[in-house]
Amino acid sequence: MRITAPLSLTALAAVGLLLAGCAAGAPTETEQPAEPTADGTFTLYSGRDEALVQPLIDQFEAASGIEVEVRYGNTAELGALLLEEGDATPADVFLSQDAGALGALSQAGLFTALPDDIADAVPAGFTSTDASWVGITGRARVVVYDGDEFTADELPDTIDAYVTDEWNGRIGVAPSNASFQSFVTAQRVLDGEDAAAEWLAALAANDPQIFEGNTPILTAVNEGVVDAGLINHYYWFRAAAEVGAENMRAQLKFLAAGDAGSIVNVTGAGILSPAVDDADALEFVRYLISLDAQTYFVEQTFEYPLVAGVDAPEGLPSLESLVNPELDLSDLDDLATTQQLLADAGLI
Amino acid sequence: MTVAPEAGTTAAGVPEARTAPAAQSRLGALRLGAPGTPPTWLVIAAVVSAAAASIPLVYLLVRALESGAASIIETLSRGRVLEYASNSLGLAAATTATALVLGTAVAFVLTRVRVPFARTWLLISALPLAVPSYLAGYGWLVAIPSLNGFLPSWLLLTAVTVPYVTLPVAAALRGASGDLEGVARTLGRGPLRAFLVATWPSVRPAAIAGSLLVALYALSDFGLVAMMRFPTLTWGINAAYSASFDRAQAATLALLLVVLALVVVAGERSARRQLPRAAARAVAPRTVGRGMLISLLPVVAVAPLVGVAVPLLGLLTRLLDAATLRAIDVPRLLEAVGSTVGVAVAAALLAVLLALPIAALASRYRGRLITAIESVGYLGHALPGIVVGLSLVFFALAVVPALYQSIVVLVFAYAVLFMPKAIGTMRAGLGDVPPRLVAVARTLGQSPLQAWWRVTVPLALPSVGIGALLVAIATMKELPATLLLRPTGVQTLATELWNRTVVFEFGAAAPYAALLVLVAAVPAVILSGVRSSAKEEL
Numbered sequence: 001m002r003i004t005a006p007l008s009l010t011a012l013a014a015v016g017l018l019l020a021g022c023a024a025g026a027p028t029e030t031e032q033p034a035e036p037t038a039d040g041t042f043t044l045y046s047g048r049d050e051a052l053v054q055p056l057i058d059q060f061e062a063a064s065g066i067e068v069e070v071r072y073g074n075t076a077e078l079g080a081l082l083l084e085e086g087d088a089t090p091a092d093v094f095l096s097q098d099a100g101a102l103g104a105l106s107q108a109g110l111f112t113a114l115p116d117d118i119a120d121a122v123p124a125g126f127t128s129t130d131a132s133w134v135g136i137t138g139r140a141r142v143v144v145y146d147g148d149e150f151t152a153d154e155l156p157d158t159i160d161a162y163v164t165d166e167w168n169g170r171i172g173v174a175p176s177n178a179s180f181q182s183f184v185t186a187q188r189v190l191d192g193e194d195a196a197a198e199w200l201a202a203l204a205a206n207d208p209q210i211f212e213g214n215t216p217i218l219t220a221v222n223e224g225v226v227d228a229g230l231i232n233h234y235y236w237f238r239a240a241a242e243v244g245a246e247n248m249r250a251q252l253k254f255l256a257a258g259d260a261g262s263i264v265n266v267t268g269a270g271i272l273s274p275a276v277d278d279a280d281a282l283e284f285v286r287y288l289i290s291l292d293a294q295t296y297f298v299e300q301t302f303e304y305p306l307v308a309g310v311d312a313p314e315g316l317p318s319l320e321s322l323v324n325p326e327l328d329l330s331d332l333d334d335l336a337t338t339q340q341l342l343a344d345a346g347l348i
Numbered sequence: 349m350t351v352a353p354e355a356g357t358t359a360a361g362v363p364e365a366r367t368a369p370a371a372q373s374r375l376g377a378l379r380l381g382a383p384g385t386p387p388t389w390l391v392i393a394a395v396v397s398a399a400a401a402s403i404p405l406v407y408l409l410v411r412a413l414e415s416g417a418a419s420i421i422e423t424l425s426r427g428r429v430l431e432y433a434s435n436s437l438g439l440a441a442a443t444t445a446t447a448l449v450l451g452t453a454v455a456f457v458l459t460r461v462r463v464p465f466a467r468t469w470l471l472i473s474a475l476p477l478a479v480p481s482y483l484a485g486y487g488w489l490v491a492i493p494s495l496n497g498f499l500p501s502w503l504l505l506t507a508v509t510v511p512y513v514t515l516p517v518a519a520a521l522r523g524a525s526g527d528l529e530g531v532a533r534t535l536g537r538g539p540l541r542a543f544l545v546a547t548w549p550s551v552r553p554a555a556i557a558g559s560l561l562v563a564l565y566a567l568s569d570f571g572l573v574a575m576m577r578f579p580t581l582t583w584g585i586n587a588a589y590s591a592s593f594d595r596a597q598a599a600t601l602a603l604l605l606v607v608l609a610l611v612v613v614a615g616e617r618s619a620r621r622q623l624p625r626a627a628a629r630a631v632a633p634r635t636v637g638r639g640m641l642i643s644l645l646p647v648v649a650v651a652p653l654v655g656v657a658v659p660l661l662g663l664l665t666r667l668l669d670a671a672t673l674r675a676i677d678v679p680r681l682l683e684a685v686g687s688t689v690g691v692a693v694a695a696a697l698l699a700v701l702l703a704l705p706i707a708a709l710a711s712r713y714r715g716r717l718i719t720a721i722e723s724v725g726y727l728g729h730a731l732p733g734i735v736v737g738l739s740l741v742f743f744a745l746a747v748v749p750a751l752y753q754s755i756v757v758l759v760f761a762y763a764v765l766f767m768p769k770a771i772g773t774m775r776a777g778l779g780d781v782p783p784r785l786v787a788v789a790r791t792l793g794q795s796p797l798q799a800w801w802r803v804t805v806p807l808a809l810p811s812v813g814i815g816a817l818l819v820a821i822a823t824m825k826e827l828p829a830t831l832l833l834r835p836t837g838v839q840t841l842a843t844e845l846w847n848r849t850v851v852f853e854f855g856a857a858a859p860y861a862a863l864l865v866l867v868a869a870v871p872a873v874i875l876s877g878v879r880s881s882a883k884e885e886l
C-alpha cells in the first residue's frame with residue numbers, strides 16, 4: 001500500500017524520461033574472458049520445461065555442489081525477455097528449445113563466446129558457427145499421421161507429396177512456429193528459393209489446417225481431426241509417456257534421408273555476456289554435453305544426442321541418415337527471407 | 349426522491365482520507381460542461397494513475413519507432429495482418445453484442461421473475477468468471493476435438509465473459525424502479541417494449557460499462573483463440589515474438605490493437621449518456637407459471653454450462669486417461685495457493701487505488717483531458733499479457749532496477765493490466781451518489797471531509813468492492829505477465845498449471861486446474877452477492 005505513491009511518481013517520472021527518448025542501452029561488445037570465478041551459484045533461464053529439465057539440474061547440483069536458480073518460461077518469451085533485459089539480465093545461462101532464439105540473442109551480442117572444448121564437442125550443422133551457443137539435443141522433423149487411417153507404408157516419404165490434391169484440407173502445419181520455419185529455411189538451402197516458394201504456394205492453396213505449434217497439431221492428429229501434420233518427433237514421445245504408446249492413435253513417419261522434411265532442429269544453450277567469467281555457468285553448460293546429460297536426454301526426452309559416443313533413442317533412424325544441410329540453424333537473415341516467403345504465400 | 353443514506357455505516361478498506369483543497373483552482377486545460385471544476389489534487393492523482401497505465405503504450409511506441417516508419421508500414425501491409433485485425437474486431441464486436449443481450453436477459457430473469465433459488469442462480473451465473481479462457485478452450489477441445497475458427501471462439505468467449513454484464517445489470521435492476529415499466533404496460537406496450545422504454549435507461553450505464561470489459565477482454569485474449577485456431581492480432585503478436593524474436597514487429601501489431609481498443613473505448617463513451625437517475629426502489633419479482641420458468645431455464649443456464657461445466661468435465665476425462673496422476677505434492681500446492689491469493693489481494697488493492705482518482709474524475713466532470721485520462725486508463729486491458737509484461741521489464745530496469753523481478757513490479761503489472769476492471773464500476777458507483785445529498789450534509793454543518801466520509805463513502809463502497817473483486821479474479825488467472833515478472837522460483841496456480849500441461853502431464857495438472865477455478869470462484873461468489881448500492885431496500 002505505502003509503496004504506491006513513490007511507485008506512481010516514479011512511473012510518472014519514467015514516462016517523462018522515456019518520452020524524452022531515453023531507451024534501453026544497446027548491448028555492449030563482449031569482453032575478453034578473464035580468469036573464471038566460482039561463487040557456487042548461478043541463474044538459469046530455461047525455455048525447456050520443468051518436468052524434463054529439473055531432474056537433470058538436480059543431478060548436476062548433487063554432482064557439482066553448485067546451486068542453480070532456475071526461471072522457467074517458454075523459449076520465445078524468455079528470448080524476448082533477455083533481449084529486453086540486455087546487459088542488466090540476472091541470467092547467466094539460457095537453455096533454449098530452438099536455435100532461432102539462440103540466433104536472435106547471438107545477433108544482439110548478448111552471448112559470450114564458449115571455450116573450444118565446448119564449442120567443438122558438437123558437429124557442425126548442429127551448433128552455432130561462431131561458438132556463441134552450443135547445440136545440446138536434436139529433434140527430427142517428421143510427419144505425424146492418423147494410425148487409424150493409414151499404415152506407414154501408405155504414406156509418401158517426400159515433403160513434396162504432401163501438397164498434392166490428395167492432401168487437400170487434410171494436413172496440419174504451424175507456419176508461425178520456429179521449427180516449421182527452420183524446415184522452410186532448410187528447404188530453401190537444399191532445393192533452391194523457387195522450389196521452396198512453389199512448395200509454400202502449393203501448401204497455401206491446399207486448404208492447410210493452421211495451428212499455433214507442434215503440440216496442438218499432434219493432439220488434433222491423435223483425435224482424428226486432421227489426417228497428418230508436420231511436427232518435431234519429440235512431442236509424440238512426450239504424449240506417449242503420458243497416455244502409453246499403445247494408446248496413441250497418432251503415429252510417426254520419418255521422411256527419406258536428404259529430404260528437406262527430415263531435417264534436425266536443435267535445442268541449445270549459451271552463456272550471457274555478464275557471466276563471461278562465471279565458472280559455475282560454464283561448468284553447467286559443459287555438463288549438458290557430458291555423457292551423463294546426453295544419456296539423460298536420450299532416455300527421458302527421446303531426443304537425439306549430439307555428442308559422439310551416445311546412441312540415439314531406440315526405434316529412431318540414425319542421426320547420420322537424416323542428412324543435415326550445411327546451414328547455420330540460427331542464421332536470422334535467412335529466417336527473415338523465410339518469413340517473407342511465408343507472408344507472400346499468405347501463411348503468416 | 350432519493351433515500352437518505354444510513355449515516356455512519358462504513359466498512360473497512362476505506363481509501364485514506366484526502367485533505368480538501370482550500371481553494372479550487374481552474375485548470376485551463378479543462379473544457380467544462382459539468383458542474384464545477386475538478387479539484388487540482390484530484391486531477392494530479394488521476395494523471396499519475398494514467399501515467400502508470402500508459403507505460404505499455406510508451407514502451408510500444410519506443411519499440412515500434414526504433415525500427416523506422418518504413419518497417420512499421422512493411423509490418424502492417426504484410427501477409428495476413430489486416431485479416432488478423434478484422435478478426436480481432438469482429439470477435440470483439442460479436443462477443444460484446446451477445447454478452448450484452450444474454451447478460452441483460454439473465455439479470456432480468458433473476459431479478460424480475462420469482463425464480464426458485466434465485467440467489468443460487470445468481471451465484472452460478474458468476475462462476476464462468478473463475479474459469480481462465482485457455483482452460484475453457486482446452487476442456488471443450490477434449491469434448492469436441494474438431495472445434496476451430498470463429499464460431500467456437502465467439503461462443504466460448506461469450507460464455508466466460510457474460511458475468512461482466514450479468515452481475516452489474518442484476519445489481520442495477522435490483523435498484524431500478526419498476527413503476528415506469530408498469531405505466532408503460534398499462535399504456536399498451538408489450539413487456540419487451542416496456543422494458544426498453546422504462547427500465548433499460550436506468551440500467552444502461554451498468555450494462556455498457558460491463559460490455560466494455562467484455563470487448564477489451566476479447567481483444568486481448570490469446571489463450572482461447574490459440575486453442576481454437578482463430579488468428580487474431582494477439583496470434584500475430586505471439587508469432588512475431590516466437591518465430592522472429594522481432595520486438596519491433598510485435599510492438600507494431602500491438603499498437604494496432606491499441607487503436608482498436610481506443611475505438612471501442614470511444615464507442616463506449618458515446619453510448620454512455622448521462623441520464624437522470626431514477627428513484628431507486630426495488631421491484632418485487634413477478635410470479636410466472638411453471639412452463640414459463642422451464643422455458644427461461646436455458647437462458648440462465650447456458651453460460652455456466654458452456655463456460656464451466658463442459659470444460660471441467662473435459663479436464664476430468666483427461667485426468668482419467670493420465671499416467672502422471674502422482675501423489676499430489678501438498679506443500680507445493682499450498683504454496684501456489686498462498687502466492688496466488690497474496691498477489692491477487694495486493695493487485696486488487698493497488699488497482700483500486702490507481703483507478704479511484706480516474707473514476708472520481710470521470711464520474712463528475714467532463715473535458716478533453718479527462719477523456720484522455722480515462723481512455724489511457726483502459727489500455728492495459730486491451731493488450732496481451734506478454735506485451736504488458738515486457739513493458740514493465742523495460743520500465744523497471746530503466747527506473748527501479750533494484751525492484752526488478754520483485755513482487756512489487758509483478759503486482760504493479762497486474763494493476764496496470766486490470767485497472768480498467770475497477771474504473772468503470774467505480775465511476776458508476778461514484779456517479780450514483782447524488783450531489784444534493786452531499787450539499788445537504790454541508791448545509792448541516794459538516795466539513796467537506798465529513799460529508800465525504802458520511803455520504804459518499806457508504807454509498808460508493810460497494811462499487812469499490814466490485815472493482816477489487818474483478819481485479820482479484822483476473823489476477824488469479826493471469827499467466828503471460830506472471831511468467832515474465834515473477835520473482836525466480838515463485839509459482840502461482842496458473843504457472844504451475846502451465847508447467848504441467850505444456851508437457852502433456854494432464855494428470856499432474858488437474859489438481860492445479862481444479863484449485864485455480866475453486867480459488868477464483870471465491871471472489872466470484874462474493875461478487876454475485878454484492879449489492880450495487882446502499883440504497884437498496886430488499
